[in-house]
Amino acid sequence: MHLLRFELTDRQLKWMLVLPVLFFLFAMVLYPLARTIWVSFTHKSIGVPAPTFVGIRNYAELLRNPDVWQGFQNTIQFTFITVLIETLLGFGIAMLFNSNRVWGGSIALTLILTPMMLSRAVIFTFWRYMYNPMWGIINYLLSFLGVGRISWLSRSDTAFTATMITEIWMWTPFMIIICLAGLSSVPDRLYEAASVDRASGWFKFWHITLPLAMPIIMIGILFRLIDALKVFGQIWGLTGKFSSTPSATLMIYRKAFEQFNMGKAAAIAYVLLIISISLSNIIITRINRMKG
Amino acid sequence: MLRQILLKNPILISIVVWVLVFLFLFPLAWLTISSFKGRKELLSIEPSFVFNPTLSNYKKLFFQLGPEGQITGTTDFLYTLFNSVIVTVFGTLITVIFGSLAAYGFSRFDYPAKDDLLFFVLATRMLPPIAIILAIYFMFRVAGLLDTRLGLMLVYALVNLSFSVWIMKGFFDEIPEEFEYAAMCDGYTRLQAFFKVILPQVYNGIAATALICAIFSWNEFLAALILTGEVAKTVPVNLAASAVGTTATNWGLIAAGTLIFVTPMVIFTFFVRDYLVRGLTFGIVKGQ
Numbered sequence: 001m002h003l004l005r006f007e008l009t010d011r012q013l014k015w016m017l018v019l020p021v022l023f024f025l026f027a028m029v030l031y032p033l034a035r036t037i038w039v040s041f042t043h044k045s046i047g048v049p050a051p052t053f054v055g056i057r058n059y060a061e062l063l064r065n066p067d068v069w070q071g072f073q074n075t076i077q078f079t080f081i082t083v084l085i086e087t088l089l090g091f092g093i094a095m096l097f098n099s100n101r102v103w104g105g106s107i108a109l110t111l112i113l114t115p116m117m118l119s120r121a122v123i124f125t126f127w128r129y130m131y132n133p134m135w136g137i138i139n140y141l142l143s144f145l146g147v148g149r150i151s152w153l154s155r156s157d158t159a160f161t162a163t164m165i166t167e168i169w170m171w172t173p174f175m176i177i178i179c180l181a182g183l184s185s186v187p188d189r190l191y192e193a194a195s196v197d198r199a200s201g202w203f204k205f206w207h208i209t210l211p212l213a214m215p216i217i218m219i220g221i222l223f224r225l226i227d228a229l230k231v232f233g234q235i236w237g238l239t240g241k242f243s244s245t246p247s248a249t250l251m252i253y254r255k256a257f258e259q260f261n262m263g264k265a266a267a268i269a270y271v272l273l274i275i276s277i278s279l280s281n282i283i284i285t286r287i288n289r290m291k292g
Numbered sequence: 293m294l295r296q297i298l299l300k301n302p303i304l305i306s307i308v309v310w311v312l313v314f315l316f317l318f319p320l321a322w323l324t325i326s327s328f329k330g331r332k333e334l335l336s337i338e339p340s341f342v343f344n345p346t347l348s349n350y351k352k353l354f355f356q357l358g359p360e361g362q363i364t365g366t367t368d369f370l371y372t373l374f375n376s377v378i379v380t381v382f383g384t385l386i387t388v389i390f391g392s393l394a395a396y397g398f399s400r401f402d403y404p405a406k407d408d409l410l411f412f413v414l415a416t417r418m419l420p421p422i423a424i425i426l427a428i429y430f431m432f433r434v435a436g437l438l439d440t441r442l443g444l445m446l447v448y449a450l451v452n453l454s455f456s457v458w459i460m461k462g463f464f465d466e467i468p469e470e471f472e473y474a475a476m477c478d479g480y481t482r483l484q485a486f487f488k489v490i491l492p493q494v495y496n497g498i499a500a501t502a503l504i505c506a507i508f509s510w511n512e513f514l515a516a517l518i519l520t521g522e523v524a525k526t527v528p529v530n531l532a533a534s535a536v537g538t539t540a541t542n543w544g545l546i547a548a549g550t551l552i553f554v555t556p557m558v559i560f561t562f563f564v565r566d567y568l569v570r571g572l573t574f575g576i577v578k579g580q
Contacts, residue, residue, distance in 0.1 A: 014401035017393045025412070036424070036427045096308060101305045110565050113561055113568065122513075125534075219576050233513040273423045
């Protein structure tokens with residue numbers, strides 16, 4: 001029984017526990033990031049075996065390229081509009097659930113969570129069928145509201161709206177459960193105390209509910225923002241890889257794997273990286289300030 | 293007064309909530325209906341709610357059919373489904389085994405710059421994946437890992453590790469250290485105490501973490517698209533590629549494939565619902 005028993009000191013053990021993971025993450029994240037930054041300063045022409053160092057030329061050319069600006073604008077617009085609407089809708093629906101007056105509330109909540117656990121690329125592909133102007137169910141249902149036939153995916157502005165609608169459908173559930181967690185973190189005794197003081201419903205909402213639920217909701221918003229900035233499968237699924245409203249990630253994909261311009265692809269990737277990091281930094285600082 | 297009625301009336305609130313549930317689930321209901329429709333009904337100008345259900349989409353999804361409808365072989369979809377299962381199961385296993393060990397370490401021991409290390413682990417998930425996958429593409433090309441299931445597993449393990457370390461650290465933090473000390477006084481080594489005393493108490497948490505990791509790997513698209521070709525292709529890549537043009541696309545097949553593909557995740561969601569808030573915020577928000 002005890003033949004195989006070997007003893008490790010805590011000191012040996014503690015490094016054995018975390019080193020595999022740390023080593024793996026360093027190798028698969030830090031090395032690629034370093035490599036990508038190097039590639040972003042190079043240019044490889046077809047027929048030339050080795051890439052040549054070109055300094056910041058890739059970045060300079062990107063800044064002058066209106067398509068790249070458009071791609072970033074699409075991404076940022078998509079991120080802010082969807083997260084804003086998801087938060088408002090999610091908060092409203094969470095208030096309904098939080099009233100504890102819903103019949104079958106926990107079943108309803110479980111059911112409503114389903115969309116966010118599905119594969120974006122796959123489910124957006126199916127939405128492409130629903131958005132079809134001829135046989136799509138969406139135009140059919142809208143026709144009852146007197147809305148004429150819309151060619152959702154053939155024009156870039158409606159295609160962009162369609163992408164945002166589906167994204168909001170998919171991720172509002174996340175904000176619902178986050179807001180619910182925030183709302184239920186408010187201790188009941190505060191409401192009781194406010195009632196004793198005959199505070200109005202609005203007063204309770206603005207001075208108790210909102211400020212106390214906010215830190216958790218902000219964390220939810222942070223996760224949504226970071227996630228929405230990565231938008232890719234949604235656009236690919238709904239409008240394909242030649243989408244007229246590409247996101248930053250789709251632009252990088254095209255530069256790298258359609259035009260084989262790794263230098264430029266890497267440069268755009270780094271700009272996206274910097275936007276992501278600064279955004280997370282701003283919000284993390286805000287969350288910390290709220291807590292402190 | 294209106295507010296009173298709206299917020300206090302259980303009937304009204306219930307109706308509103310269930311209408312919302314219906315709206316959120318409608319696309320999935322439509323997906324289910326569509327998967328049982330024939331080509332004519334799928335492309336009818338007025339979408340039909342009453343029709344003769346057919347299983348032909350499912351048959352075509354899994355099997356190649358000869359001219360008289362006889363089965364002549366299996367399809368690409370079945371093969372990519374197999375890939376998805378393999379990559380998800382083994383990617384998740386790697387993640388959970390190494391993730392829980394590291395999480396236990398971070399929960400119980402002190403490390404130099406521990407906070408920075410933990411932040412680094414978290415940050416690996418925050419980065420836009422494309423920035424890393426571009427370089428991994430080259431690494432894999434050199435290492436011969438492009439278009440292999442092993443390569444994709446490693447990438448999914450990479451993405452999920454940060455997540456599982458953070459969540460499971462939270463679970464371990466909730467167990468008082470006295471448990472191990474008691475076990476070690478009884479003659480257990482620390483590792484034995486970990487496996488026999490601590491681990492059984494976090495089984496539920498680990499199972500939930502594993503399911504959430506599995507859901508992520510199962511659904512992932514970008515890495516699968518870039519790093520795989522014909523051999524290791526997964527279902528999302530396969531399905532997204534089948535929607536080409538508008539009339540040439542066989543929507544019945546896509547609907548059937550999508551339904552088969554998402555059903556396991558819907559069931560998983562049901563099991564992990566109590567851990568979802570915690571899981572999706574890396575354990576930062578503890579949830580109910």
